[in-house]
Amino acid sequence: MEVTAEAKRIMVVALGKLYSSRTQRGGLRLHRSLLLTMVMKSARDMYHAAQETEWAAAEEQQPPTEEPTGAQIELQEGKPLTSPGNEVENSPTMLRRDADNKENMSPPRPTQHSRKRRGKAAVEPDFLPCKKAKLEQKNVPQQLILSTVLLCEYMNCSSEVGAPPAPMPVQRAIAAC
């Protein structure tokens, strides 16, 4: 339990830092972004590993949703959580732009692997906004509460660095490259 709580906290803080680094003077720091991404990855892996043992212990074998939930991490990274449709459309464009323009300074994201389907272990956990409604009736109340708590935590995190800017400036900057 401690591990999962700590892992979540670390992930939320990492996202907040990655988000705020976009508005930092001097541009994105590649080294810092890379380290934050690695911390987030290892926290996420540990979280999943802990979750797995938890689920196995609780004997709830309902398969988690397998859809490409990685796209939702892109939502998390600096974009308002309320416009998922917009972001998913734009992400392929952004990826293409990234491939075309290697000098793009956007931080390396773990989310860009999201386009492939992944195994159970790598599925995004419940605290990230889910596009599909949850099917697991049993767990719904608990997960909703968890999601709300963490959503608030994340929003607080980003609001500490000022009002989250609209997604447009980032894309405009990339388009300008």
Next chain:
Amino acid sequence: MGEDTDATPTLNHRGFLPDHNYVTEADIISTVEFNHTGELLATGDKGGRVVIFQREPESKTEPFSQGEYNVYSTFQSHEPEFDYLKSLEIEEKINKIRWLPQQNAAHFLLSTNDKTIKLWKVSERDKRPEGYNLKDEEGRIKDLSTVTSLQVPVLMPMDLMVEVSPRRVFANAHTYHVNSISVNSDYQTYMSADDLRINLWHLDITDRSFNIVDIKPANMEDLTEVITAAEFHPHHCNLFVYSSSKGTLRLCDMREAALCDKHSKLFEEPEDPSARSFFSEIISSVSDVKFSHSGRYLLTRDYLTAKVWDLNMESKPLETYQVHDYLRSKLCSLYENDCIFDKFECAWNGSDSVIMTGAYNNFFRMFDRNTKRDVTLEASRESSKPRAVLKPRRVCAAGGKRRKDDISVDSLDFTKKILHTAWHPNENIIAIAATNNLYIFQDKLNSEMH
């Protein structure tokens, strides 16, 4: 190692309001470097300025003022710029200064910000010509009817003036942020390293550079490590080393290939699986690498340790020194307050027998490689009255046995960090940058290296 270090008056080369803890961000020192003789000391700050200090010659009449450093010259090296293509501001903060070895009366140094390296010439003028035929003393054109005879202008002494001029600007060669520059022992070339590439320049040629290391992956999604520091070997002009965020060092030989992506030697210590944590990657990232003066050893600094490597042994470091191991249990909070990303530098003394690096609470540490003794000292106004002897400090781990004057880990001030330190090339004189203050300490009792 003599711990009886006399403190010369602290040189507060910027003002700061004594009533508040407010520090102008532009005054924060970002780099410190002695020149090859130790006569000059250069500092760069976040505002893009460079201040050069010169050591006063020792005088017999005033023994206590011997060897003090006073301001020699101040100039604006870099200005903030805006990259219109990427809509990014380029900070004017001076990341590194490196002196060229002196070859004539003038001094030359390289200074760099995130994108542009500049070569500056620092020269003295202490004579000026007087007795012009067509101009008078103030420079006004003379009325020709008053000129009755011709004279030859003579050089007359004047008050010393230090002139600084930019001789070369090496721009547009780095996509990522420049973290290191290093002058080659051939005194003709130098390298500049950013997160993913290292370029080789000739000091006289500004419109092109050679790329000698490129670790950028074809797909940026596959990026796993970046270059954190790089330095040329002090004697072998074909060898250089660069450190990575994964904690590895790579020694490269420029004779092997034009592009030194393949290393000659890879220095890596296997990770201790029992010490694995969320933050293992962050704390293993090497923040600084320095060759010893002999060229035989490498000194590296990561977040918690300083390591000495033997160039002949790649499998593990020769010596590992714990700088502030009491922070190991505090990594989560240091991560939240961003301190875990701090990049500490490290330094050798002239004889390679002692290494030095900074820590928090304005503490800095020195480790004697021979006696295995270490000391923690503090750079602060309170403890650094002129000619006062610095008192060794001790940090006790939480719950440990506490002596009088010890500081507990929880009362350390993490905003007071010593990231930049420098050691005089020959003598026991050290320069410590503590935020916006520069401290220079001299070891009067043991002035010679031992």
